Amino acid sequence: MTQAQTVAELADYLGGVVVGNGSVLISGLGPLETAGPEAVTFLANPKYASKVAETSAGAVLMAPGGERYGRTAIEVANPYLCFAKLLTLFYSVPYQPTGVLPASIVSDTATIGDGASIYPGACIGRNVVVGCRTTVHSGAVLYDNVIIGDDCTIHANAVVRERCRVGNRCIIQPGAVIGSDGFGYAPDGNGYYRIPQIGIVVLEDDVEIGANSCVDRAAIEVTKISRGTKLDNLVQIAHNCQIGEDCMIVSQAGVAGSSKIGNHVTLAGQVGVVGHITIGDNVLVGGQSGVTSSLPANAVYSGSPAIPHKEWLRYSMVMPRLPELKKTVKALEKRVAELEAKLSKNSQES
Amino acid sequence: MTQAQTVAELADYLGGVVVGNGSVLISGLGPLETAGPEAVTFLANPKYASKVAETSAGAVLMAPGGERYGRTAIEVANPYLCFAKLLTLFYSVPYQPTGVLPASIVSDTATIGDGASIYPGACIGRNVVVGCRTTVHSGAVLYDNVIIGDDCTIHANAVVRERCRVGNRCIIQPGAVIGSDGFGYAPDGNGYYRIPQIGIVVLEDDVEIGANSCVDRAAIEVTKISRGTKLDNLVQIAHNCQIGEDCMIVSQAGVAGSSKIGNHVTLAGQVGVVGHITIGDNVLVGGQSGVTSSLPANAVYSGSPAIPHKEWLRYSMVMPRLPELKKTVKALEKRVAELEAKLSKNSQES
């Protein structure tokens, strides 16, 4: 943690406005429920507005004009973002040695940038390029001819296979695999003939890959994750996929081969996307949905197969009442049969 | 394997009762189908009761009073548990060297307990504490300031990131990741601002983590897996989750950020749980279910969205008959229209 600052200084740093006591000293951060008098907290979701009354925090980041229940507030347009910025401000990165550290295994044909840290037990292959100020943790393996940009963090036991390229400011969490072989086999009458996967993976700048996630190399060309996109843990991106910019792909989601995903797309947890389709920009797909055909841009989808979210919501609310509906129909059948019998009798009588 | 024992000796060890020949020598264990005359087997599920007639096993662990088809039985209240105990008895742990073994990479500021085994290729960072009799296998990486308790096994290529804490008697299977960064980003108008994840993960005593499972560190405080809880393979626990005691979280299930799960909860395979909800004690959630809101304790739930299991069972049985139901309704519409026409004609006539 860096040294304490006053509420007024923090408001100044964030471009916000103090309402209350600007001289309170702040030395940390915390959630509404547990933040103490020397911590700043935040209110982003109006659902929790009443918790401000009970917080012990020294100051609350909140939108202008909100009820502050007598607390000291720093009013800002985006409390959540400002909280994140204060976290960055207060959190001092722990001690980190630089250079090619003892017990690391680095090919003498590799190029290691200035200020990079290659940890003990990291393995760096032939002709690899590691950018400036990039950290490669213990047990991470970079195969031959990999290129990693500047200011990246490759965490422990992550693997980047041969010839794959990683941009600047990328973070690869532990155990993630970049460039594994695509799942491509040609049936040959008996079993399966393995199709060599000779393409690569390109991660553009500011891409982050979650723990134990997998991005397969292309069959011939490039599997691409574009600038700013973040993958959560245990995500699968199959060969030849083209993922757009600033996407959020949440844990355990999977995208099958050759699919194209636009910019600013969110795939919620455990979503599955079939191969060879296209998802438009700004699409949000709800959790556990199964995308089985291309989806137009700027919309929300849910269900398996995925359909517009509102339609899905409507029918998924009716579904549990299906047995009841079935009973009603059965009763109707009986009543109609009775009516028919009656009418037929009437007409015979008349 | 330890040396052979008689059926009578084993019954004595388990607190069971011999019915049949207590002098048979037993040297191993096996399933009903394949256990030989020197092996003990067990009958736990009444469904398989008739298989006792055909087993060649030297003895059968079974509940008191069961039909033993002339076999020698050891009657015990819990045959499955007793079988597990005999497995532990008969299975001798293979040779394991102790100490900080050659080719391991251990910081000289780390503290390694008595009787611990640090395997070749294991990487142990600054100020790490490894408890007594704990094994750290090859390729496992403990970042700086990690604390591991006594009698743990950290398998090959598992990773525990900085400052996380692991209790006593924990087992972490190969490739599991403890303390990866939580998936937290604040939209900043253009893309996403990365929120530093400065919290930790705490695994309490007797927790087990499956192969390639991931437990993310909290944003600010603690992601906690409580005493006795077991995670299967490829499970995802997101940041800030609080998982109770003695839970079973089956393979490929995922829990999103900040959710709280009670004690003795079972999430079956591929279950998804959204963030910021609470699941009560003793809940069982069926396979592939999607939990989208808090679930009261002591009940079984299924479906996506998850609802009480019985309701789900009822409607999921009707679902395949939907097309038929639709036809029936269409036919009814026709019949009602005919009735209406007839009646209208009748009233015109009368």
Next chain:
Amino acid sequence: MTQAQTVAELADYLGGVVVGNGSVLISGLGPLETAGPEAVTFLANPKYASKVAETSAGAVLMAPGGERYGRTAIEVANPYLCFAKLLTLFYSVPYQPTGVLPASIVSDTATIGDGASIYPGACIGRNVVVGCRTTVHSGAVLYDNVIIGDDCTIHANAVVRERCRVGNRCIIQPGAVIGSDGFGYAPDGNGYYRIPQIGIVVLEDDVEIGANSCVDRAAIEVTKISRGTKLDNLVQIAHNCQIGEDCMIVSQAGVAGSSKIGNHVTLAGQVGVVGHITIGDNVLVGGQSGVTSSLPANAVYSGSPAIPHKEWLRYSMVMPRLPELKKTVKALEKRVAELEAKLSKNSQES
């Protein structure tokens, strides 16, 4: 890449027939959209037939008699398979050193076959056998008494635990775990008693395991993946499973304990299979399906619970129209009530 060959030479190699200019020199391969005049491409899916008109490729692999829009064609019965064969032909494996390389960690009781490559940072335990021409990449860990066949590739940070056996020509992608403990616990009244998992995993010849996939060791006997079966990334195979020959198990699918899967079975992405059931030969299970009971051979299944695909297709198309159906039924009820009132009035009047 190997040196260029003429279209005629390639046709000869494949047993195909040249239609057009057999003297064109080919030095690589590419997809229809991007292949240049020195590359060969292929048409396998009739859907893309019209793209042949626009390709710049020097030659097109296609089925006999297809419209070639003036391009040079190599007519073959199976264009996709032939394309794969040419990829293998043209793609020259990159430089690979052989032998036990410096900085690898190999027990002196291990046996390493002729022509094998043990990379720096690979860890090989006591009594391990590594076959001829097998490659073990950096960070891969083979526990004691593992046996690996000939011509295998064990990629970086993959783990094979004690006593497991891998056949010939197997490929294990990075981070995969073979032989982790099965998820077996016996409730003992309070919590869970851990059941020792003393069995092993056997991968037969030509098996491939995807990145970060997990195959658990059997409780007592063998978890088996039979000859020719391929697992994609992040797949879970639980303890005691018996998987047949030439199966394709796609990414993020999971099979629970003790289930038996026949030969030539395909489980699509994110499929879940419960434990203790049997799936027949030649079954295909659609993406995200949940298999909750045994499935007869030679059929396609979908849905959760999985049912014959055609039935699932029919009801899943009706599902989104459920709200409409409900309205119709409600309207019918009203109309029938009106009819009943009318008739009752009529009969009172008459």
